[in-house]
Amino acid sequence: VAFNITQLIKNKRLGRAHSQAEIKFLIDGFTASRVADYQMAAWAMAVCFNGLSSDETAWLTAAMRDSGRTLNFGRLKNQGRPRIDKHSTGGVGDKTSLIIGPILAACEIHTPMIAGRGLGHTGGTLDKLESIPGFRVFLSEEEFTQNVEKHFFSIMGQTESICPADRKFYALRDVTGTVDSLPLICGSIMSKKLAEDLSGLVLDVKFGSGAFMKTVDEAQELATLLKSTGESNGLRVHALLTNMDQPLGRFAGNAPEVIECIDILRGGTVIAQDTRDLSIELSAHAILLADRAPDLSAARDMAERALASGAAWRAFQKLLSYQGNGQELNLDSLRAQFEHVVLAPASGHIVAMNTEQIGYALVELGVGRKKASDSVDLFAGVEFFAKTGSSIEKGQPLFRLMGSSQPAFEDVSRLLCQSVQISNQAFGQKPLPLIAKVLT
């Protein structure tokens, strides 16, 4: 069936619903360049105003998934073996993938993770992995599938053949002011997850000053749509709404976050409990979705044991052997050449951290990108000595800046100090918990 594209755009402009066939026609046409970029841009803007129903969103997502190749875990499926991934909507210092993957591998749960790069104020898992000398993030689909089948866990960047519609559409939305649209965000996230041939997905939907969704309500709206879209397409989904009102963990930055993850996996003294807690909780939900535990408490215990026993650490080392350069990882190779400690400008309680601003300070430092073609300083990062809820004395260490060069340190120090609110009084309002809500 052929539809008139201009009429489809007009219909969405008038708030009318599309049929599944219309949405498929639109996405297929756009992928094949039969639908012009300018028509897709006009349609996207109409969607920004009039939205998509949950049905339309599910159809859009499926059409985007089907715009390219999908992974095929037919062998695992035939054996009744679950395939679980975790996806985060992005934050500052958010590094849980590098802990959850090994935990799940230790629990013998197949975990195919297709990860992305940092853009804007949030970090990306691929950049973190590339700070490990020799680590390969670009695998063939065949190698990736084999890794997941054989070693349970593999992680790679998106290939050209997976969800080409999403890649093309995202690039268009980025330059046409149409990124901020729940159904389009949902389509972008879930099409790639559906292409992984999963049986279950744990979503870490961030809210707060460092997240795209500033409030719990907004995050819940997105989480609900992501979940219904997954479920409409046959995927079990749990969603956790988690706190990004401050950076997650001890470090933000590519190599620094890898160091933090290795500390946690090795079971050493954990300096930032939140990274560990959140990783355990997300892992527990993955274990539940894999039907490996009768309830959340048992699932949590299983994740804890994977960490405490060293099994997760061994899984991580194994990952380095089949995706790395075959050499023992020398942690010193992850450390930056230059550093600079920023002292607290005043005494008092830390009552808030503008985490988006911290994210943009990290970009200035070279951790992230302003545009997709920018290169990053893999060694750059910030250590947080004190975070929201703690007290500090003037002159005590507040941040440590790290990097391959020093010129940006002064500007970044100023940005970071501005992002922290130090008050004589503790909170008026109690801060929101690390995990505000769980949708199962």
Next chain:
Amino acid sequence: VAFNITQLIKNKRLGRAHSQAEIKFLIDGFTASRVADYQMAAWAMAVCFNGLSSDETAWLTAAMRDSGRTLNFGRLKNQGRPRIDKHSTGGVGDKTSLIIGPILAACEIHTPMIAGRGLGHTGGTLDKLESIPGFRVFLSEEEFTQNVEKHFFSIMGQTESICPADRKFYALRDVTGTVDSLPLICGSIMSKKLAEDLSGLVLDVKFGSGAFMKTVDEAQELATLLKSTGESNGLRVHALLTNMDQPLGRFAGNAPEVIECIDILRGGTVIAQDTRDLSIELSAHAILLADRAPDLSAARDMAERALASGAAWRAFQKLLSYQGNGQELNLDSLRAQFEHVVLAPASGHIVAMNTEQIGYALVELGVGRKKASDSVDLFAGVEFFAKTGSSIEKGQPLFRLMGSSQPAFEDVSRLLCQSVQISNQAFGQKPLPLIAKVLT
């Protein structure tokens, strides 16, 4: 000053106002292809939802005018001589330009008319003129200017160098569902009129079943915006809101409408009074704007005299000499080879005519275009023997179809009959007058 285009789009999406510099940057960038089509399309869709203020609309219009060359009547201006045009928003059987131009020329009012082609259900003046053997509608700006200076009246198609931004933007809007937007419609109409270097403009803003604006209120909204946009840019504007609930006059079709105009100009028995009445009224407002009469009544008398004295007819004949092939116009050369009379299917009062449907029936007959590249049958058309407000007996002639071939006659007859509502009772509601409102 350079602006970030994506941010401009986002601002309009959020309903924020643009500055004049931002709008100029957008239009100049689009004309020079620095702003991508997809960005302009997204912006246009945001405008469809959030609108533009009257200031923004005036700036948009001026920027579009300035995207190319404009006419220059400096010599006339220096002599304090007014330049007046009339513009109609389009309808079925709307042919007043061919009467008003000669009337104004007879009154020695300089009248530069840049006209367009028919598209969709409405006709276009250029197509009508091209039905006259040898008539040239494509003149150089120099010849056009000289004609207007010397002979008072000239009429031509838009040149490549006038308002290139409008041509490019209209083509984009046409395929992105963004045609229906008052400020964008206003920018398109008024940029071309501002490029004519006029001192005054009479607007014929149509309402009713055959117009783009279905109600008087909608037409008034557009007329008000057109007027304020002209006035913001130094142009005096009168706007008449006129009735398109039925076709205007005796004929619709290219050559047939030329025949009707010649009948009126020659002062013969006028079969359709509405074409003549509207032409007089629009001419009277042009005469007022040219300061050639103290009030509307005197202006109307002057227009009447131009017709009654034969001066307008002589001006039309003169037009044929300087834009035609130098030969006497033989009216027989305008008549179609085939014709077919449609009889009234029932007796009663004609209470309504779906004039848009009549327009589309005319397109089927070959009078108009479905898309800009279609060719037209210049001889095709319809004669209306009875219109809204009259009574008819079953079997009496209702329409006469004309054309260079007959195959479409049957389908078109059916469409035309369906478009006429014949009732036992006269109107429940009194029909709206030919001229519902005048904005001066």
